[in-house]
Amino acid sequence: MTWRIVLTACLALILALGIRWLMPTDRSATPPTSVPDTRFDYTLTEFSARFRDADNRVELVLAGPRLEHVWAERVARVEAPEFHIEPEGADWRGSAANARVLRDQEVLILEGDIELIHRARHGELRVRTERLRYDRRTRILSADTPVEITQAGSILQSGGLKIELDNNLLELTDGVQGEFEPDTSDDMAADDAGDDGGNGG
Numbered sequence: 001m002t003w004r005i006v007l008t009a010c011l012a013l014i015l016a017l018g019i020r021w022l023m024p025t026d027r028s029a030t031p032p033t034s035v036p037d038t039r040f041d042y043t044l045t046e047f048s049a050r051f052r053d054a055d056n057r058v059e060l061v062l063a064g065p066r067l068e069h070v071w072a073e074r075v076a077r078v079e080a081p082e083f084h085i086e087p088e089g090a091d092w093r094g095s096a097a098n099a100r101v102l103r104d105q106e107v108l109i110l111e112g113d114i115e116l117i118h119r120a121r122h123g124e125l126r127v128r129t130e131r132l133r134y135d136r137r138t139r140i141l142s143a144d145t146p147v148e149i150t151q152a153g154s155i156l157q158s159g160g161l162k163i164e165l166d167n168n169l170l171e172l173t174d175g176v177q178g179e180f181e182p183d184t185s186d187d188m189a190a191d192d193a194g195d196d197g198g199n200g201g
Contacts, residue, residue, distance in 0.1 A: 044066070074103045079098060096113060096115075107135050111131050126149065129148070147159070
């Protein structure tokens with residue numbers, strides 16, 4: 001009698017498992033939720049951007065035909081950038097082959113065929129180099145590659161430079177050498193005055 005009870009129990013278990021297996025499962029179960037992924041890369045064409053300081057003054061204007069942002073690196077790469085640093089203050093403008101904006105460090109790195117121009121009392125000052133770094137927090141422009149500076153026929157060359165925007169100070173470093181064109185404007189003015197005085201006598 002006992003073996004019949006055991007056999008009946010086994011058959012009942014097998015039947016229950018079979019029915020459970022044949023029944024359709026609930027396919028509409030809610031999938032596990034997760035926080036939306038806000039990370040993304042993007043590309044902009046024909047863009048122009050203005051960067052402002054803590055006092056809401058424009059300190060940098062950056063433009064170019066293409067900007068490519070890489071989220072994982074927190075870097076924006078710019079092709080053929082044109083830039084204007086301190087438009088209403090120090091007033092340095094120029095161009096380069098490429099640029100990188102390091103977002104976390106508030107740094108602009110310019111690379112390749114860089115030309116930096118500044119209007120000065122004795123004529124336009126032109127700086128040429130291959131790598132230039134602008135730190136927006138310290139407000140310093142610096143180059144660690146050979147630099148050539150031209151102004152009114154004079155040429156200066158060095159291994160690097162540092163420009164402090166707040167002090168309007170340009171410092172050349174490493175093997176400075178140059179050729180200077182004498183400024184004869186004051187002498188010519190004096191000669192003209194002398195000639196006029198002679199004619200008047």
